[in-house]
Amino acid sequence: MVKSNSKGDRVYKAFVYVVLIAVAISIIVPVAWVFMASIKENSEFYQNPWALPAGFYWQNFVDAWQKASMGSYMLNSVIVTALALAILIIVALPAAYCPSRFKFRSSRFLNVCFMAGLFINVNYIVVPIFLMLRDGDTWLRSVFGDGFLLNNIFVLAVVYAATALPFTIYLLSGYFATLPHAYEEAAYIDGAGYSTTMVRIIFPMAQPSIVTIILFNFLSFWNEYIISLTLLSSANGPRTLPVGLLNLMQAQQSAAEYGIMYAGLVMVMLPTLILYICVQKKLIQGMTVGGLKG
Numbered sequence: 001m002v003k004s005n006s007k008g009d010r011v012y013k014a015f016v017y018v019v020l021i022a023v024a025i026s027i028i029v030p031v032a033w034v035f036m037a038s039i040k041e042n043s044e045f046y047q048n049p050w051a052l053p054a055g056f057y058w059q060n061f062v063d064a065w066q067k068a069s070m071g072s073y074m075l076n077s078v079i080v081t082a083l084a085l086a087i088l089i090i091v092a093l094p095a096a097y098c099p100s101r102f103k104f105r106s107s108r109f110l111n112v113c114f115m116a117g118l119f120i121n122v123n124y125i126v127v128p129i130f131l132m133l134r135d136g137d138t139w140l141r142s143v144f145g146d147g148f149l150l151n152n153i154f155v156l157a158v159v160y161a162a163t164a165l166p167f168t169i170y171l172l173s174g175y176f177a178t179l180p181h182a183y184e185e186a187a188y189i190d191g192a193g194y195s196t197t198m199v200r201i202i203f204p205m206a207q208p209s210i211v212t213i214i215l216f217n218f219l220s221f222w223n224e225y226i227i228s229l230t231l232l233s234s235a236n237g238p239r240t241l242p243v244g245l246l247n248l249m250q251a252q253q254s255a256a257e258y259g260i261m262y263a264g265l266v267m268v269m270l271p272t273l274i275l276y277i278c279v280q281k282k283l284i285q286g287m288t289v290g291g292l293k294g
Contacts, residue, residue, distance in 0.1 A: 031269070037262040045258045060263035064248065070264050073244030080153050080228075080240055081221040084160035085214060088168055091161065092213070093206075096172035097198055101184070111173070117166025123226055129159060130230050151237035156228060160221050168213050175209040176202065211279050219272055241268055 037045070038060055040053045065071045099107045099114075133155065137147030149155050179202065187197040203210070225242040232239055239247075248264045 034262055034265050034269070038259065038266045040259055040262075042257060042259050057259060060259040061267070063257075064260045064263040064267065068244070068248045068260060068264065070241070070244060070248065070267055073239055073241045074267060076153050076238050077222060077241040080157045080160065081218060083154065083157035084164070084221050085217060087158060087161035088164055088217060089210070089214070092165055092168040092172060093203060093210075094198065095165070096169045097176055097202060100173040100176040101179075101181075101202075114166050114169045114173070118170055120166070122163045125163075126227055126230050129227070133231065151232055151234040153232070153238050153240075156231050156240075159227060159231065160224065163227070164217050164220065168217065171213055172206065172209060175206055179205060215275065215279055218275060222272060223268070 033050075036053055037049075039056045039058070040060075041055075041057045044051070044054060095114075099110045130150075133149040137149045140147040140149070183201055183205070184197050187201050192200070223242055224240075225246070228240045229243050232243065245264050245268055249261050
């Protein structure tokens, strides 16, 4: 009987390893192919598509950055993502801390509202958000002669942060709830107030969880397409990287300039890969470690 269980365990482990290897290959191969394709000359695409590049053709990135305006699109994405993350962290940390650590009359109602927000797909409310901002712009034009709510990357950052609040607060609240109240009681005894305790004691302890939400929301903001396309709809207005990348792909496919297209794809993927490499240890810690340790 023991041998049967041992054999079954080995079969199960072998199955798990096979599945993980297959998943890893299905992810690594396309990504590696895109990186190789981004440094190929256009003539190489009409030969064996799996052949290694003949050399490093850096001009693809230069053309994508300058001629296809990927540089300005990337700058817009950096500004939008950084600003949205800053707004999100500033609002979400206190909003998650108070209901999870203190019991007051409306704390349960606030938690229910935050939980309800998890079940609202952002794509379903893009049109109402657009109509609300459009009506706001109409009112601003009638009063001040000009509007600024649409085709504005700063307003887009606020919308990103607002739509990410329910998930972020839910994740942070779960972490804060695991922390023992002894930390705060010790701080109160030493004369620290509520704000000081929150900022100097609790928030540093929640660093792994904060890194986790920063990474998740960075990926969401950086790759977001539908809201950006809707709120930055002007033909001559600013655009973020995903919207600019789609225009680049459409233009380069018709022009058969595949190297430039893949160079644009690399520009989108590279920041997310670099960020993940830098914070992967904190990410794993934030997903597996609570406030209580042995």
